[in-house]
Amino acid sequence: MTRSFTFLVNPASGDGAAPQAVLPVARLLRGAGARVDVASSSGPQAVAALVARAVERGDVVVAVGGDGTLSHLVGAVCSGGGVVGVLPAGRGNDFARMLGLPTEPEEVAELLLHGAERCVDLLSWQAPGAPERLVAGSVYSGVDARAAALVDRMRWTPKPLQYPLGAVRALATYQPGRFRVVVDGVVAEYAAATVVVANSGYYGQGMHIAPSARVDDGLLDVVVVEAASRLELIRRFPRIYGGSHVELPEVTVLTGRRVEIAADARASVPVGADGEALGSLPGLGGPAAVVELRPGALRVVG
Missing domain, CATH: 3.40.50.10330 (Probable inorganic polyphosphate/atp-NAD kinase; domain 1)
Known part of the structure; x- marks a missing residue:
């Protein structure tokens, strides 16, 4: 047929x-x-x-x-x-x-x-007081959400340069935040530049942010990049394309099926998903945003 x-x-x-x-x-x-x-x-x-x-x-x-x-x-x-x-x-x-x-x-x-059809996992994003949204690739907060917002405003920059340029500009002006990340009930706090909850290993036009992620393994990969100097973050930025950034001491990778995330910083901490802005993370004083896995939720040709 x-x-x-x-x-x-x-x-x-x-x-x-x-x-x-x-x-x-x-x-x-x-x-x-x-x-x-x-x-x-x-x-x-x-x-x-x-x-x-x-x-x-x-x-x-x-x-x-x-x-x-x-x-x-x-x-x-x-x-x-x-x-x-x-x-x-x-x-x-x-x-x-x-x-x-x-x-x-x-x-x-x-x-x-x-x-052939295959079944792949999805993410469910739920912010306090907002409707659930399903996401295919990843939810990211902090400096990389700022970079995505910068890229979205680029119209005349050649496409291969948009994400690298947006990332460097965001890193050059970033302010670290205090993040609370709860993975399957285990609580940790970080002074971080960014926290990514990934289903897919890639974002930002080929950056291999979560090299161990698989879209059908029933797990979320949580990548935390702890705060460092702006110069150090920019210097180490190219490592993200090959995935070797996860070997750095300031990078933590966690796995689980349910992630709660909240953050405080000098300004609100932006959050996005698959190139789309989702607003800001809730602060540490109230209910957290929740990312949950929806295993095998999507049937896709390929």
Whole structure:
């Protein structure tokens, strides 16, 4: 039986490259006899309605964009019992990198038509007083959330330079925070630059932040980078691409299934997930934010 597809395109992904990326893939799928619908992901409510109709028809819902585009879809796909495909067309494409998914149109079409389904884990993010949000890759707080915000404002910087430049700028002005991190009930406190709760090993356009992470191992990897001088953090920053930063004494890696996180600093501590801002972490004086694992929650072609 030939699969059918609904492509949800984020027109802003890849600095506007996503709408063009879908054309050759859709053409190849239609040439193979598949039914293909293409729609623009114009907002959370519209996306939820589009996904619901696509899942009801039995379509594979294909995220055309980057990590943020995928994360906006996964909740609606999971609640409907649907299947996701990925056409990487964003800035980072780190979840696709983690899954080893292709980017060339012919290879993408072949995978979507004939690739096997697999089940991967997701993260659930719950801040006090806010609705739950499912996340594919990672939730990060501190200096890397600041870097992601800087990258989001870059329009004329060449794409390969955006994340490195954003990270260095964020490191050059960062202020450490006092973080409380509770992993499966075990409490620890850190003076830290950043805390990352990872499902996928990659973020920030190929930075291997959590080299031991696997998307189907039923575990969260928690990476804590403790405070150091700005110069020292910038000097050691390149190690993150190969994952050797985890060997540094100021880096702690924990694993578990439920993480509570809160922080105090001179200013509020920003938090983000898969390239999208989530606001600020709650302070140490009140209820913490919670990240929990949803094992095998997402069915994905690939």
